[in-house]
Amino acid sequence: MVQQTDLAIAPRTAMGRAVKHLRQQGIIPANIYGHGQPSVAVQVDALAFDRLRRAKNTRNFLTLRMPDGPNQTALVRHVQSDAISGQTLHIDFFRVDLQERLAVKIPLKVTGESYAVKNLDGVLLHLLDALEVECKAEEMVEYIDVDISSLNEMDDIIHAKDIKLPANYTLATDPEEPVIKVSPPRAAALPEEEVQVAAPEAGTPEQTPIAGE
Numbered sequence: 001m002v003q004q005t006d007l008a009i010a011p012r013t014a015m016g017r018a019v020k021h022l023r024q025q026g027i028i029p030a031n032i033y034g035h036g037q038p039s040v041a042v043q044v045d046a047l048a049f050d051r052l053r054r055a056k057n058t059r060n061f062l063t064l065r066m067p068d069g070p071n072q073t074a075l076v077r078h079v080q081s082d083a084i085s086g087q088t089l090h091i092d093f094f095r096v097d098l099q100e101r102l103a104v105k106i107p108l109k110v111t112g113e114s115y116a117v118k119n120l121d122g123v124l125l126h127l128l129d130a131l132e133v134e135c136k137a138e139e140m141v142e143y144i145d146v147d148i149s150s151l152n153e154m155d156d157i158i159h160a161k162d163i164k165l166p167a168n169y170t171l172a173t174d175p176e177e178p179v180i181k182v183s184p185p186r187a188a189a190l191p192e193e194e195v196q197v198a199a200p201e202a203g204t205p206e207q208t209p210i211a212g213e
Helices: 016-024 046-054 115-119
Strands: 004-011 027-034 037-045 061-065 072-081 088-095 101-111 123-126 130-136 144-147 157-159 178-183
Touching (some): 004 046, 016 027, 027 046, 027 072, 037 046, 046 088
Parallel strands (some): 004 061, 027 088, 101 144
Antiparallel strands (some): 004 037, 027 037, 061 072, 072 088, 101 130, 123 178
16 A cells, blocks of 8 residues: 655645746645545745755645645645646645546556567667556555566567456556567668669760850
């Protein structure tokens, strides 16, 4: 199961254009929604959230700690960032009941060794980096293993349906979706191009312009 990480939050009263001043103070506006409950406006310390992102803990369940309210378990559903500066502009948190089933994307982790890659100089192509699955929130894992030891020949492919899922998981990705493939080395895949220079036909005299023409 993925770890739970604490994150302090506080009620937010600044709305609309006023949130610009929050960001200037190092505070990120956010909302908590889900489970048929009203959306709640909150704010998060930017440095604290950036530490979570650098540690890749934003994929974990978060225990959102409100100073004068009950703690809430949530997932980061969406992060809006500035396209140029990368500054986090807004966060959406989704309330989670650990007993409910969720539709989530879980990253893939390659394990094992491919004969085609090791001995035939094949190139491993990662066509999909995460699987969409349904599972209980409390049973959600950080990643799903993909064993590549079955890739023995060039152009062998592992499809989504070939990946062993944890117990009680349901695959939501198209079962026929290619996930990993072994491709021939680029030099072998591209045949040598024969460059032919056209020679003048035999018996064709080289024509020289006649003065005055």
